Amino acid sequence: MSKFLSFEFWNTVARTILRNRILILILIFATTVFLASQWKNMKFSYTEANLLPDDDEINLRYQEFLDKFGEEGNLIVMATNDSTLFTPEKFKAWNDLAKRLNSYDEIDFTVSIGDLKKLQKFEDPGRFEMVPFIKDSTFSSEEVSGYREELFERLPFYEGLVYSKNSNTVQSAIYLKKDIVNSKLRKDFVVNDLIPIVEEFEEQTGMNVYVSGMPYIRTLNSQNIIDEIGMFIGAALLVTSLIFFFFFRSFRATLISMITVVIGVMWAFGVLGLLHYEITVLTAIIPPLIIVIGIPNCIFLINKYQQEIKKHGNQAKSLQRVITKVGNATLITNLTTASGFATFILTESTLLKEFGIVASINILAIFILSLLIIPIIYSYMRIPKQKHLKHLNKRWIGGFVDWMERMVRHHRISIFIISLLLLVGSIIGIYTIKISGSLLEDMPKSAGFFQDIEFFEEEFDGIMPLEILIDTQREKGVMKLSTLKRMDQLQDLLAEEEELSKPLSVVNLVKYSKQAYYNGNPKYFQLPTSQEQNFILPYAKNLGGDGNNILNTYVDSTGRYARMTTFMKDIGTEEMEKIEEDLWPKINKIFPEDRYEVEMTGKALIFQKGTNYLVKNLVISLSLAILLIALIMAWMFKSWKMILVSLVPNLLPLLVTAGLMGFLGVPIKPSTILVFSIAFGISVDDTIHFLAKYRQELKANKWKVKRSVYASLRETGVSMFYTSIVLFFGFSVFMISSFGGTVALGGLVSATLLFAMLSNLLLLPSMLLSLEKEIANKQVLKKPAIDIISEEDDFLEEEEDLKN
Known part of the structure; x- marks a missing residue:
């Protein structure tokens, strides 16, 4: 690995790219055409997102129900x-x-x-x-x-x-x-x-x-997802291109970057088609995500190219140094970002696994595209004019960097106190976070079909099917009067729950048979007595016409299994758990477990249980991401002590965001669960850039810590600010969605990345200055596993510049 990331390796890469420009462009074009041909294999999901693993007990129970009664929705x-x-x-x-x-x-x-x-x-x-x-x-x-x-x-x-x-x-x-x-x-x-x-x-x-009804809601909801993909891609391109142009003031640089990320988007759709994955509410955000993550790669590469041109005006040398110097650092940062997404692959949820696979593949793909396309296109263009380089000396950027340096130099104690207060406040907020298993919560509230949902919840007590499967343990056991009486008791029990509608089952048909026997008198809408059962139950079993459809809907062909359907309001996980906790002891009393087997299932319940499963996986995937990135940092700097320095500035923003979710009432749900892994994988990139530059400055400044910290801050602050602003506004694009979950995802990731930038530019250097005897010293940082920013390259540059 060290050899793979060495200076000699990247020099070879640079020479290969610049000597085979035509061949590489042909290969990119051919790959793009091939992946575009796979778009025909893309398909949109026509089912709700099943967040549980296929072999989960709750899923198996639901499948058993479907085998007996067919699709319930x-x-x-x-x-x-x-x-x-x-x-x-x-x-x-x-x-x-x-x-x-x-x-x-x-x-x-x-x-x-x-x-x-x-x-x-x-x-x-x-x-x-x-x-x-x-x-x-x-x-x-x-x-x-x-x-x-x-x-x-x-x-x-x-x-x-x-x-x-x-x-x-x-x-x-x-x-x-x-x-x-x-x-x-x-x-x-x-x-x-x-x-x-x-x-x-x-x-x-x-x-x-x-x-x-679920088929109607699912159709219009999936149509909204399809409509928003194009909107997200367009908005992400517009916002990132405007910000890019504002920073660089160059149509040429902006156009090259847009071409790069558009090809990246085409590849993202192609990978979805190639793997035959469905476009779900999660995979739909990958194409705009590639734009948002790809633009910082372009910023680093183009910014370095323009700095080199300004320094010596030699185009060939500039392009060589862009690849050798920025390629290594950008690869590491893209690997850490991809790692944040790749942790989802280790979950057993098919939905999350597919999202993790496609996202991590395409993050690495956009890195490769950036590294190839930008140097090659610039090699065919004239050297940038002086007006294109003016942005390198912007006064307001200098003012921002001066402010950061003053804060770190004179207000370190204040930075630590504010960080501590944020930590304490965040922990308080975290304890108020709720878990939401609502299937409808993230749906667009302004949509006509959502207003219809509210109408049915008001009039019919909900539209979310909750199914109860009753196994009588014997054929034709459902139509026994003793079983029907127990089912009637259960129906009365369910009807008492305010969040549930009046249940429907074969009991209703049998009651109707007795009412008909007594000439339609509604007061006889009740179960037959033991004396009446012999001449009423046979009619209930053999209802003709359309009645047959209704009967078969609630009793299986063997007569052993009965289905009871109730509809529930759009309640969250906590409410549903309370209802279950209250119902099960009573259900087990009505249906003795040695004679009957009763199961609760249905799409609404599956989704709520899936949310709980995701919360557990959030902890696992985030812990894996933290562990993986901690190992990378320890290996890179050959110091376990550096884990503390690198992780604290990145974990604090995650805790602050979690605290904000608690205070603002944003629940943990499938959409917001992604925030932490995504934000952590991206924000740690800034830490890598800063520490790599800091180590280089330490050696150049003869291990003088203060001078090295301030020099690193001034050097990396601008590019970190640029990329953080692009990421902030790029993720903010998701807030134009009509889906509440996507809005929350965009807002929370944006806020987390903003906190992460400030944390890496203020808290990280403050920690280095305060811990110089324990961590930030010559013994700890002398021999890294890899040179992210090659010192050998810098030495060669100085020699060449002196000769020139």
């Missing part, structure tokens, strides 16, 4: 609370809307007012039959009023499914075919058919229709 609901619905014209239009949707191949069946069947008792011969709730296609005002009264007063079976009794809201349940729920066909139906049909209905009737 196949319900789309449409609702209206328009007071004019129960007028002949609009009532007919509402029924026709459901019929029209039911005619589509993608729809399994619908449950709307027009689809309702009544279980009716007949004499001569005695029998039950399912008969249409609405008999005619045209009706009078009196008939519509009669339907309304009968629905709300005499059909409790359909409460929560077709109507909300509290507010007189009516809804239609649309069940998609289960085999299309996680496919492109679902998206095509929702976007191209359902939404235009609903909008047409609203325009014709003047009624407001609310649409929701």
Whole structure:
């Protein structure tokens, strides 16, 4: 490794690059074309992000449920609370809307007012039959009023499914075919058919229709992610190019940098396609991330090139020194950044693993592109004019560096006190951080579909399916009266929870059978007695028509397993854990564990459990990143003591950010979990640059610590300031997102990197000055494993400059 990072090695690299410019450009072009051809393999995720490992017990339980009942998130609901619905014209239009949707191949069946069947008792011969709730296609005002009264007063079976009794809201349940729920066909139906049909209905009737359900929400949410990728890339290019131009005042330098990062973005998409990974809410941020991380590479390389030109005006020598001097340092800093992302590869979560793989590969790819493209393009261009070099002597930058030096020279105690106060405050804030497992929290609040979600939460107590799987341990055990009574008790128990909706299960069907037996009298909507079971239960088992679909939805083909579905409000992890803690002892009392097996599952629960899993992995991945980077620092400087100096200025900003999250009420969730590993991997780059320069200055200044610290501060302060500003505004681009999680990610990473810059420019030099006897001395820093900034190269430069 030392040989790989040696001065001789980088000299060889520089000569190879500059002697094979045409070949390298052809190879870059060919690679870009190849990776662009892989874009066709990119696919967008049509399922929710499953944060748990595939072999996790909770995931296995959920898969067992799907094996028995198929995809559970196949319900789309449409609702209206328009007071004019129960007028002949609009009532007919509402029924026709459901019929029209039911005619589509993608729809399994619908449950709307027009689809309702009544279980009716007949004499001569005695029998039950399912008969249409609405008999005619045209009706009078009196008939519509009669339907309304009968629905709300005499059909409790359909409460929560077709109507909300509290507010007189009516809804239609649309069940998609289960085999299309996680496919492109679902998206095509929702976007191209359902939404235009609903909008047409609203325009014709003047009624407001609310649409929701997991397939609908997932479709529009993923569409928002797709739309935002282009917006992020455009915004990141615009912001970074403007800042770059502000610093360098050169269209040429700006254009070269933009070309480099655009190729990097093309490669990022190509890698996603090559690996056949889905574009998720995480992998969608990688292309703009490459722009933000790639621009600092360009700044270091172009800044060094212009400094060399200003120094001696020799283009060939300048390009050679750009590669030999900046290549080594930039490689190390890109490796540490990639390491922060690569720690996610070690988790068992497929989502995080894919993100870590693609991000770390492309960070190294953008380093290689920068190192190749910038020197080669400049080699074909004229030497920069004096006006292009003016930015090297900006007064305001000099003022900033002077301020830093004054602070370190005269106010070291104040820096330590402020750092200590920040640490104490951060620890207090950390104790107030909450964990959020909300599936909807990060969704765009201004989107129409989110307002519809709020409507359904208000009217029907939530839209997030929570499933309970009951194993009776024997075939046809579900339809035993003893089991049905236990299920009825469980339904009453769930109905008591304010955060859960009225449950749906086979119990509702059996109760409806008894009501029908007693001529539709709603007071008999209850389970049959032991005397009634022999002549009522057989009818419940053999309901005809559309009833069959509903029955099969809640009992498996063997009759051994029952499914109970309730819908929960968008509550966080802590609330859900409290509900579970309260429910399980009662559930186990209703269903003895030696006779029944009861499991709680569903997409909402999977997501919440996944959030807890991620929090544990945050600690693991961040600890691994810290350990890995600590080992790199110890190896680089051949001193374990340097770990303290290098890690403290980078851990403090992470703690400050975590404290801010606590005070501002930003919870730990899948999006904000990434902040710490990303920020740590990037911020430690500044520490490497500073310590490498500091060691070089120590040797040049005959191991005089103070002179070396101030010289390092002046030398590295400008480039650290430049790159930190680019990173700050680059990550701030994510704050234009409509997704709360992406906004939080952008804001928190930006804030952390700003804190990290100040920490590395104020706290780090202050520690070096205060600990010079213990750490910052000749014995500790004399022999590094590698020369990040080559001293041999500097000596050769001085010799050449004297000759010239």
